[in-house]
Amino acid sequence: MNTAVNFTDAAKTALKNPTLRFNFRQAMDSLRERRAAQFPDQDELERARDLAGAIRRRSLNHLAEKLVQLESQCQKNGIQVHWAETPAQANEIILEVCQRHDAKHVIKGKSMVSEECHLNDYLAKHDIEALESDLGEYIVQIDGETPSHIIMPAIHKNKKEIAELFAEKIPGVEYTEDVDTLTAIARKVLRSKFETAAVGISGVNFAVAETGTLCLVENEGNGRMTTTVPPVHIAITGIEKVVPSLSDVAPLYSVLTRSATGQHATTYFNMISSPRREGERDGPQEVHLVLLDNGRSKIYQDERMQDTLKCIRCGACMNHCPVYTRIGGHAYGTVYPGPIGQILNPQQYGIDQQGEMLSACSLNGACGEACPVRIPIPSLISELRHEATRNDQAGTVYGQGALRKLHEAVVWGSWKWIHRTPWAYKAMGLAATRLRRLVPSAAMGPWTKTRVKPALAEKTLHELMKERES
Amino acid sequence: MRDIYYFGTCLVDLFYPQAGMAGIQLLERFGARVHYPQEQSCCGQPPFNSGFRDEAQNVAIQQLALFDQPFDLVVPSGSCAGMIKHHWPELLKGTDHEARATELAARTYELGEYLIDHLNVTLEDQGEPTTVVVHTSCSARREMGVAEQGKTLLGMLKNVTVEVPKYETECCGFGGTFSVKQPEISAAMAEDKTTHLAAAGADRFVCGDSGCLMNLSGTLEKRGIQLDSSHLYDFIWERVQ
Amino acid sequence: MSARDRILSRLQHDVIASDNEIDLSVHLDKQFDTQEKLERFTEKLESVHGEIIRCSENDWTQTLARVVDAEQIENLTLGLGALPDQAADAVSCAVRRYDADIEDWKGQLFSDVQAGFTTCRGGIAETGSLLLWPSIDEPRLLSLVPPIHIALLFAKDIANTFTEVLCTQNWQDGMPTNALMISGPSKSADIAQVLAYGVHGPKRLIVLLAE
Numbered sequence: 001m002n003t004a005v006n007f008t009d010a011a012k013t014a015l016k017n018p019t020l021r022f023n024f025r026q027a028m029d030s031l032r033e034r035r036a037a038q039f040p041d042q043d044e045l046e047r048a049r050d051l052a053g054a055i056r057r058r059s060l061n062h063l064a065e066k067l068v069q070l071e072s073q074c075q076k077n078g079i080q081v082h083w084a085e086t087p088a089q090a091n092e093i094i095l096e097v098c099q100r101h102d103a104k105h106v107i108k109g110k111s112m113v114s115e116e117c118h119l120n121d122y123l124a125k126h127d128i129e130a131l132e133s134d135l136g137e138y139i140v141q142i143d144g145e146t147p148s149h150i151i152m153p154a155i156h157k158n159k160k161e162i163a164e165l166f167a168e169k170i171p172g173v174e175y176t177e178d179v180d181t182l183t184a185i186a187r188k189v190l191r192s193k194f195e196t197a198a199v200g201i202s203g204v205n206f207a208v209a210e211t212g213t214l215c216l217v218e219n220e221g222n223g224r225m226t227t228t229v230p231p232v233h234i235a236i237t238g239i240e241k242v243v244p245s246l247s248d249v250a251p252l253y254s255v256l257t258r259s260a261t262g263q264h265a266t267t268y269f270n271m272i273s274s275p276r277r278e279g280e281r282d283g284p285q286e287v288h289l290v291l292l293d294n295g296r297s298k299i300y301q302d303e304r305m306q307d308t309l310k311c312i313r314c315g316a317c318m319n320h321c322p323v324y325t326r327i328g329g330h331a332y333g334t335v336y337p338g339p340i341g342q343i344l345n346p347q348q349y350g351i352d353q354q355g356e357m358l359s360a361c362s363l364n365g366a367c368g369e370a371c372p373v374r375i376p377i378p379s380l381i382s383e384l385r386h387e388a389t390r391n392d393q394a395g396t397v398y399g400q401g402a403l404r405k406l407h408e409a410v411v412w413g414s415w416k417w418i419h420r421t422p423w424a425y426k427a428m429g430l431a432a433t434r435l436r437r438l439v440p441s442a443a444m445g446p447w448t449k450t451r452v453k454p455a456l457a458e459k460t461l462h463e464l465m466k467e468r469e470s
Numbered sequence: 471m472r473d474i475y476y477f478g479t480c481l482v483d484l485f486y487p488q489a490g491m492a493g494i495q496l497l498e499r500f501g502a503r504v505h506y507p508q509e510q511s512c513c514g515q516p517p518f519n520s521g522f523r524d525e526a527q528n529v530a531i532q533q534l535a536l537f538d539q540p541f542d543l544v545v546p547s548g549s550c551a552g553m554i555k556h557h558w559p560e561l562l563k564g565t566d567h568e569a570r571a572t573e574l575a576a577r578t579y580e581l582g583e584y585l586i587d588h589l590n591v592t593l594e595d596q597g598e599p600t601t602v603v604v605h606t607s608c609s610a611r612r613e614m615g616v617a618e619q620g621k622t623l624l625g626m627l628k629n630v631t632v633e634v635p636k637y638e639t640e641c642c643g644f645g646g647t648f649s650v651k652q653p654e655i656s657a658a659m660a661e662d663k664t665t666h667l668a669a670a671g672a673d674r675f676v677c678g679d680s681g682c683l684m685n686l687s688g689t690l691e692k693r694g695i696q697l698d699s700s701h702l703y704d705f706i707w708e709r710v711q
Numbered sequence: 712m713s714a715r716d717r718i719l720s721r722l723q724h725d726v727i728a729s730d731n732e733i734d735l736s737v738h739l740d741k742q743f744d745t746q747e748k749l750e751r752f753t754e755k756l757e758s759v760h761g762e763i764i765r766c767s768e769n770d771w772t773q774t775l776a777r778v779v780d781a782e783q784i785e786n787l788t789l790g791l792g793a794l795p796d797q798a799a800d801a802v803s804c805a806v807r808r809y810d811a812d813i814e815d816w817k818g819q820l821f822s823d824v825q826a827g828f829t830t831c832r833g834g835i836a837e838t839g840s841l842l843l844w845p846s847i848d849e850p851r852l853l854s855l856v857p858p859i860h861i862a863l864l865f866a867k868d869i870a871n872t873f874t875e876v877l878c879t880q881n882w883q884d885g886m887p888t889n890a891l892m893i894s895g896p897s898k899s900a901d902i903a904q905v906l907a908y909g910v911h912g913p914k915r916l917i918v919l920l921a922e
Contacts, residue, residue, distance in 0.1 A: 420528060
């Protein structure tokens with residue numbers, strides 16, 4: 001389980017970092033513009049979202065059945081299927097495969113589920129070097145960081161920062177801000193690793209139950225390298241990624257690439273259905289699929305929260321979130337930042353552990369509007385705030401009630417009494433307006449640190465209307 | 471003469487009663503008889519958004535009973551209208567009040583939307599030429615789907631030039647209790663929004679939602695930015711006198 | 712109870728929510744005529760740095776030979792089969808056939824091969840994409856490791872949309888080891904959102920579009 005971090009403090013620190021603020025603003029602006037350009041027709045956008053949402057909903061409706069079908073189809077195709085309830089179990093499964101093949105180093109394609117498992121650290125403890133091959137992941141890995149965005153892991157860094165990093169960490173590299181040169185450097189380093197790695201580890205974007213096919217979406221070709229060159233390929237994914245039919249894949253892929261990076265298609269869409277077959281010249285001899293639960297089946301059990309699992313990890317919610325745009329991904333201190341992280345992390349790890357970020361949402365709805373599979377993210381944040389503050393133990397989420405503070409409960413208790421008691425409400429209105437000059441700025445707490453105190457009216461609307469009627 | 475209910479909202483009641491009154495007068499001028507139940511208080515959004523659903527539900531039930539005639543309910547706020555229209559049915563789901571909440575939701579409107587779509591207003595501008603910059607609340611935009619109505623009304627005023635700020639659709643950072651629980655993030659958002667409002671080069675900033683207006687006018691003033699603020703309906707009412 | 716059974720037991724529920732209708736019309740309604748298909752395919756693929764050279768079904772080998780000369784390609788790797796045979800015969804550069812297991816020549820493939828030639832199963836007009844089903848004859852790495860990928864696509868094989876392909880071509884009856892959709896050369900925008908090509912895969916994708 002992840003450790004609790006103080007989200008609010010991390011957010012405050014991020015807000016004070018002008019480079020970080022600038023990097024994120026610029027990056028999010030460009031991602032939003034590019035997405036908008038992919039959906040010039042509002043009607044088509046809404047229909048594409050309806051379709052993608054319906055496909056994901058149907059996948060979840062039949063999740064158990066489709067997982068079993070996926071397993072049997074994969075096995076029929078020669079893919080070995082493993083089930084893990086926890087990241088620890090997933091790590092053990094992967095380690096066992098690596099050790100059986102005497103792997104000293106493995107090459108990785110991008111996988112957020114492997115980030116959930118902190119797989120690289122785990123393998124390192126067992127003397128296996130896991131090298132990230134996605135350029136962004138590689139950059140954050142050599143800097144000892146974690147991804148700050150689920151699609152663009154190194155989006156928090158500018159050219160200069162990456163130039164400095166390469167010059168410092170990669171032997172024989174001179175400082176250059178030329179992106180083509182930097183890219184060529186990474187290509188060279190990683191090519192030799194692809195050649196020699198004993199195992200390739202990748203994520204999965206969609207797993208097709210009908211055919212036992214693992215789909216990967218990427219631009220760089222590192223995903224194809226990882227899943228083709230080493231003799232063993234291990235794919236790891238969350239149990240929710242299954243879709244029933246092959247024909248479900250195209251509509252999801254279409255909204256995924258357009259929503260994520262504003263691309264009409266990514267360079268590669270890779271559909272893997274088996275290890276190397278008799279007579280084939282390349283491809284891994286062994287393919288493994290690790291299906292990780294890590295709290296997903298718990299989310300599944302609560303109908304209100306199940307939509308969380310529709311997510312196809314496009315990142316559009318964070319690209320459109322005004323909070324994420326300002327504080328960046330690291331402030332969340334979690335594997336998944338931004339709006340999807342705000343609904344996923346507290347459910348996976350408990351509100352007591354990762355619930356603080358629930359307060360960092362103005363419920364402006366931009367994420368829900370952008371979501372290509374129509375996850376009602378603002379409603380789910382609102383539901384989780386209810387779970388976080390309820391005191392009846394009737395909720396379903398780990399750590400329910402953990403954020404209920406006595407003083408807040410008293411405030412809302414009083415609020416309730418005043419607002420349902422007409423004479424009390426009017427008396428409060430009268431008192432507030434008559435004594436308006438006496439209300440000290442400090443009474444408004446942090447509000448007035450950056451704002452002038454709002455002026456209470458001389459008379460309430462209730463009074464004005466009463467006077468008019470009489 | 472059509473009868474309508476008016477839900478003034480707690481922020482208008484305490485901070486912007488003139489805007490609330492302006493809304494009522496606009497409705498009356500264009501043919502509505504306005505009913506204002508004196509027992510009304512708040513839609514319950516602050517506790518609802520803070521997770522305190524029982525408290526919000528309790529007040530919603532009491533408020534729901536005030537609007538039992540089949541009149542349309544008009545609200546001078548996208549945010550509070552959104553609460554009544556979308557969240558009361560959700561909040562009262564499975565209770566005896568669910569059907570009534572759903573029925574009320576179907577006849578709940580934001581004021582600007584109502585003036586345009588149901589009263590077919592045309593506005594005769596009596597004021598001097600001026601330029602305004604508008605912020606539309608996220609609830610009006612995304613929850614109520616009435617992003618353009620405020621600008622449409624202002625567009626009817628022949629001497630008023632309407633500007634929108636850069637990043638028009640982005641949240642101003644108010645978000646109710648969000649601004650209290652995450653004051654630094656909220657302030658950063660308000661700072662950006664006010665910078666963009668100021669850059670629009672308008673004579674005045676107008677906004678049809680009290681929460682955003684309070685947040686932004688307070689930030690403008692604190693930052694020493696010379697840009698007067700008005701509630702949208704206050705501004706419109708003055709122009710048509 | 713195994714992890715599998717525990718996970719599956721938690722996913723059981725009494726009432727299965729009704730499935731919404733899957734209405735694919737938003738994709739399937741996109742129908743282009745022959746000319747539109749070619750234009751759309753070309754526009755989309757070129758927008759992502761793909762290079763398209765139009766030729767006829769009869770003279771594509773000569774076109775390939777010209778490309779090889781013009782690009783000063785010194786060695787070309789090809790698969791097996793009738794079309795690769797024709798290609799091999801047509802070009803003047805050194806030719807290598809991908810006819811051994813990767814384990815036997817991995818180092819050479821990674822360091823020495825300049826360009827790879829493949830055929831395509833089809834294309835997609837909407838997104839300017841190539842569809843490849845690598846096979847015993849045309850292995851997977853042929854379209855990935857060489858810095859230049861030259862692909863032969865017959866215009867008649869271009870479909871409207873990926874959705875149409877998956878709905879009408881019965882792929883589900885027998886998926887290959889690795890089916891691929893390729894839209895342009897390898898690229899990344901991971902450094903400050905600046906596009907760079909040839910990150911891990913080919914830096915150039917040259918499509919011979921044969922009509």
